[in-house]
Amino acid sequence: MSGAREMATAVCAGATTAVGTVTAALARIERVDPVLCAFAEVWEEEALRGARAVDDRIAAGERPPLAGVPIGVKGRHGLRGAGPLIAAGCVPVGATAVPGPGTAWQTWGLGRYGRTVNPWRYDRTPGGSSAGSAAAVAAGLVPLATGTDGAGSVRIPAAWCGVIGLKTTNGRLPSADRTGLAAPGVLTRSVADAEAYWRVVSGGAPGPGPGPGPGPVRPPVAVWSPDLGFADPDPEPVAVAHAAARRLADAGAVRLLPPGTPLRLDDPATAWLALRGSGTGDLRTAARVRAANDRVLAALFRRADLLLTPTTPCAAHGHEGPEDRYSTALTWAFNLSGHPALSLPAGFGRDGCPVGLQLVAAPGREEQLLAVAGSATC
Structure with a gap:
């Protein structure tokens, strides 16, 4: 097709x-x-x-x-x-x-x-x-x-x-x-x-565009985080996604910063559930978590253009359900913060199912996500 x-x-x-x-x-x-x-x-x-x-x-x-x-x-x-x-x-x-x-x-x-x-x-x-x-x-x-x-x-x-x-x-x-x-x-x-x-x-939706203005073209700077500082992802999706991030860097699509101080967000689970009106958590705690994470992410995007993570902490589960595992562990922080994000096919696990690499950009930079995703095949 x-x-x-x-x-x-x-x-x-x-x-x-x-x-x-x-x-x-x-x-x-x-x-x-x-x-x-x-x-x-x-x-x-x-x-x-x-x-x-x-x-x-x-x-x-x-x-x-x-x-x-x-x-x-x-x-x-x-x-x-x-x-x-x-x-x-x-x-x-x-x-x-x-x-x-x-x-x-x-x-x-x-x-x-x-x-x-x-x-x-x-x-x-x-x-x-x-x-x-x-x-x-x-x-x-x-x-x-x-x-x-x-x-x-x-x-x-x-x-x-x-x-x-x-x-x-x-x-x-x-x-x-x-x-x-x-x-x-x-x-x-x-x-x-x-x-x-x-x-x-x-259409005419306002946004800052794909990235830097006139000047030498440089690949966007990217930070890799396997777990956002709180999640407990399985080794295989982390390895597959990290290999895809490395391929993006090798192709010149991004410049990966060397490992430094790990990114540490607060776990957004209770904040998300409270804001969703699930009856779990309170709104004051949700506001504190949201504000703390917004500060960390704002600092990150002052020194980098992209954040790269596995899309999910685990492989696709069976139809009986995930038990107590939140497949949203690495995604819902960016629903709280509002950042645009894209999942790019990264490869396959041993079970034959696909694994995703998540790209997160500053607010309004959808064009940058698409440009990076389109510049190399993971």
């Missing part, structure tokens, strides 16, 4: 039609989804109607940047945030699976045919809560699917399904989340498609 940009180029050039592209995606979904369970709903009639509308735009001389690209939207209410993508020519083909009632830990999805499985190993979860979006993209059902990230809900399934997962800066794009912890995001198989998504949804 070609990527979103290649699909749109072919549609705009008349080499194919939006109807043809969407019809092919619907056929893939019909063939694969009974096993994958990536979609909660498939909108065949609406999708074909939308594809015909895109073909009409092409016939009228328009050239939408994502013309005819079939996409999945997260959950049954995902269309609410898909307006810019539809305006750019994308055609939603269905609602991707999210955790269903009673699915503890929010780490797997409930699709039309049952629980969503990891395309790499059906006995493993794809991660959550953007489970169906990650699985659909990884399996080639659609080239792009939307997500939301409130604690790692884009980055964790991206890591475990071996795709790109971008969480945007909190507050930079519209979000229905009243706590301010969740930010929109996207899952794609290529950095180029994530960049195409970002160009469309950011």
